[in-house]
Amino acid sequence: MEQLLDRIIAGFEAADIEKRKDGQVFFTVPKPKVLPLINHLKMFEGFRNLILMTAVDWIEDNQFQITYLLNNPDTKTDLGIRTFIGRDGEGMDSIHELWGHAATFQREMKEMFGIGFPGSPRVDEPFLLEGWDDIPPMRREFDTKKYSEETYFPRPGRETHDPATYMKQKLYPND
Amino acid sequence: MSIKDILSPFSGWKKVFDEPVVVKDPVNDRPGAPRYRGFHRNDIATCIGCGTCETICENEAIDLVPVQGIETRDGDSGLRPRVDYGRCCWCALCVDVCTTGSLTLSNAYIWVDEDPGVYRFTPGVDDMPWQREEKGWKKPEGNYEFYSLKREPMEHLRPEERNDSFAEMVRGFSKEQAMREADRCVECGICVATCPAHMGIPEYIRAVRDDDMERGLKILYDTNPLPEICGRICTHKCETVCSIGHRGEPVSIRWLKRYIADQNPSEKYKQILETGVLDKNGKKVAIIGSGPAGLSAAHYLSLMGYECTIYEKLPKTGGMMRFGIPEYRLPYDQIDKDIDYILSLGVHIIYNTTVGKDITLDQLKRDYDAVFAATGLHQGRSTRIEGTDHRHVYQATDLLRKVTLGEEIHVGRRIVVIGGGNVAMDITRTLxxxxxxxxxxxxxITTSLETEDAMPADSEEVVGSREEGATVIPGWAPRKIDIAEDEIKGLHVVQCLSLFDEKGAFNPQCNFDNHRFFEGDMIVESIGQGMDLVYLTEGIKEHLEMTPRGRIRVDDYFQSSIPWLFFGGDIIQGPDVIHGIANGHKAARGIDRFLSGTADKQQTT
Structure with missing residues (x-):
């Protein structure tokens, strides 16, 4: 693993190396190095499985983090590859040519975060959210509570109480 | 159609005796994973109904509802969360934010019913089979927290820096510290009921978080016109019920209040509080005593347009706040900051004037429309054991007052203080x-009847006393002061076993076989204070209703049976500053009801 990491650091500018448990390492690479690195890992280092792809919205930094989790079944090692892209419609290269099921993850990320993956099959079709007409819901500026209030009707008979107001009514109504 | 198509339906028969791969009874045989997030459980005895689960729920799936058998009381709203499973998305944010750790999710996830109404229930109250299920989601310990369980540390002067000076010990928060501490508050408001003045605690903590000190000051003055003082020496009962205190350390509410007051310069108060010009209504109120109750009443009455005059027997304002609490806990300039603002509202003050001696209560009745007496508890009580009439036996309150006035006091080489309250600690640390x-x-040596865990003093005062070199020995009852050749030699004590009898009456029981002798040449008694009501003339006493326990009877607005005469502060409730402030505020509204003739119409204001 150490030698593998040395090669990744030297060839692909990997940084923020984080060894999480036996056989699992996370690190960050610049966006232009992602595709060459993943190609290299699949072709020459035995990382044949794409376990998942996911994203995180770092709204404060105006960035999305995309994470690829790759597995080498022979050495039982996992690599978590992180990269950062701009939040404002920058998009990311598709890896569906390497693994067909990557298209599904990419379609999900397009729907949930609005991250574009040009060329990825069916990437613009609804994934879970049929008829969605709002901004992608996993973007942090999406106000879930406001959406709930506007979209779903309250069930009849529901009532709630503010603890401080209720305690005033019960304990010191005249103060 | 091929021959295969005809035979294939029968090929399944060869597996007829194999182990089936489908589950016959999915309800019982397909439990969720051990940490699966299924239906809610709630330990309702631990839950305090703080509503943080409701606040965090992004889907508005949780309501707080009253539950039969659970009373609303200090620290518990009496409400419990009810979950609507038409909205719940099982994200478990409610579990992870729960201040008491009472709310969890079971791993039960299968529940089929044709009545949609049943999918709304109160976990822990409505009996559900998964309430007793062990498995499911609990917030992992020590992994992550939505709010810090640790208080922002408050810097104090170290014992060697403070033990020979009266400089203020507590340094106060910096902006960054105050912001971090304010960030720990979940704004549940459970504390508001416990605060005697019912201050807007979540609102002013939010003002700290928003760094809006002017808004913060306005909120403080809605209910408390002595925030610099209270921000330092309030008994902070609010912190004892803070919801964050259930799993961690309570929010430092008192220090945040002090932070707001400290940030606002006194010259901007009138502008911030919009009290530059106050309309007068032509009515006059006399206030006896310039302690917290008298000042609080004067403040709120002035805002309502009354002309207030305070009669103070001492040469300075503040009552026990100035003359009872040592300067290292409450610096005089901070007392002045609060009080000078109140006086700037047009409150008159007449110093060195004792009502009952220099002016009579009857005279006040003639000159004013109403009188508010908040004369406090200033007379130290004596143990009355043998030897207390010696010239070197003192009352703590007398000594503290003299120190404040700058008078010389006797300081013995070896001193024994009798008492376990904050006043005892104040005189211990002053001496x-x-x-x-x-x-x-x-x-x-400071000794008290109460054992260490039952001492009424704040624990930080006891710790501070010890840090500064005093020996605190709780759990001993004074028996006799040993005097030889007219000099005090020390105090004989016996072990105190209990303070109250089974009826709850004060009746100390001692083990007379367990005896100690504390050497000393000066004894200070600090076992409580009594009231001095000599200003009540016979004519007034005749009409004044008393309670069976000998206190003056007042109504909810601190009005006595003599309509123009109101009483408040330590002589009615307390003793502490925040009760005094609350009394003064309520009495001001009572006086307004009385003088504006709205008492019958205006039930609540």
Missing amino acids: ARLQRLKYGEVRI
Whole structure:
């Protein structure tokens, strides 16, 4: 693993190396190095499985983090590859040519975060959210509570109480 | 159609005796994973109904509802969360934010019913089979927290920096510290009921978080016109019920209040509080005593347009706040900041004037429309054991007052203080400083009837006393002061076993076989204070209703049976500053009801 990491650091500018448990390492690479690195890992280092792809919205930094989790079944090692892209419609290269099921993850990320993956099959079709007409819901500026209030009707008979107001009514109504 | 198509339906028969791969009874045989997030459970005895689960729920799936058998009381709203499973998305944010750790999710996830109404229930109250299920989601310990369980540390002067000076010990928060501490508050408001003044605690903590000090000051003054003082020496009952205190350390509410007051310069108060011009209504109120209750009443009455005059028997304002609490806990300039603002509202004050001696209550009745008496508890009580009439036996309140007035007091080489309350700790720490200045060493023993865990003093006061060199020995009852050749030699004590009898009456029981002798040449008694009501003339006493326990009877608005005469502060409730402030505020509204003739119409204001 150490030698593998040395090669990744030297060839692909990997940084923020984080060894999480036996056989699992996370690190960050610049966006232009992602595709060459993943190609290299699949072709020459035995990382044949794409376990998942996911994203995180770092709204404060105006960035999305995309994470690829790759597995080498022979050495039982996992690599978590992180990269950062701009939040404002920058998009990311598709890896569906390497693994067909990557298209599904990419379609999900397009729907949930609005991250574009040009060329990825069916990437613009609804994934879970049929008829969605709002901004992608996993973007942090999406106000879930406001959406709930506007979209779903309250069930009849529901009532709630503010603890401080209720305690005033019960304990010191005249103060 | 091929021959295969005809035979294939029968090929399944060859597996007829194999182990089936489908589950016959999915309800019982397909439990969720051990940490699966299924239906809610709630330990309702631990839950305090703080509503943080409701606040965090992004889907508005949770309501707080009253539950039969659970009373609303200090620290518990009496409400419990009810979950609507038409909205719940099982994200478990409610579990992870729960302040008491009572709310969890079971791993049960299968529940089929044709009645949609049943999918809304109160976990822990409505009996559900998964309430007793062990498995499911609990917030992992020590992994992550939505709010810090640790308080922002408050810097104090170290004992060696403070033990020979009266400089303020507590340094106060910096902006960054205050912001971090304010960030720990979940704004549940459970504390508001417990605060005697019912201050807007979540609102002013939010103002700290928003760094809006002017808004913060306005919120403080809605209910408390002495925030610099209260921000330092309030008994902070609010913190004892803070919801964050259930799993961690309570929010430092008192220090945040002080932070707001500290940030606002006194010259901007009138502008911020919009009290530059106050309309007068032509009515006059006399206030006896310039302690917290009197000042609070004067403040709120002035805002309502009344012309207030305070009669103060001492040469300075503040009552026990100035003359009872040592300067290292409550610096005089901070007392002045609060009080000078109140006086700037047009409140008159007449110093060195004792009502009952220099002016009669009847005279006040003639000159004013109403009178509010908040004369406090200033007369120290004596143990009345043998030897207490010696010239070197003192009352703590007398000594503290003299120190504030700058008068010389006797400081013995070895002192024994009797008492376990905050006043006892105040005199212990004051005398420790004076001993160190005079003799270069501290030789004080402070003893109380109560054992360490039952002492009424704040624990930080006991710890502070010890840090400054005093010896605190709780759990001993004074028996006799030993005097030889007209000099005090020390105090005989016996072990105190209990303070109250089974009826709850004060009746100390002692083990007379367990005896100790505390050497000393000066004894200070600090076992409580009594009231001095000599200003009540016979004519007034005749009409004044008293309670069976000998206190003056007042109504909810602190009005006595003599309509123009109101009483408040320590002589009615407390003793502490925040009760005084609350009394003064309520009495001001009572006086307004009385003088504006709205008492019958205006039930709540």
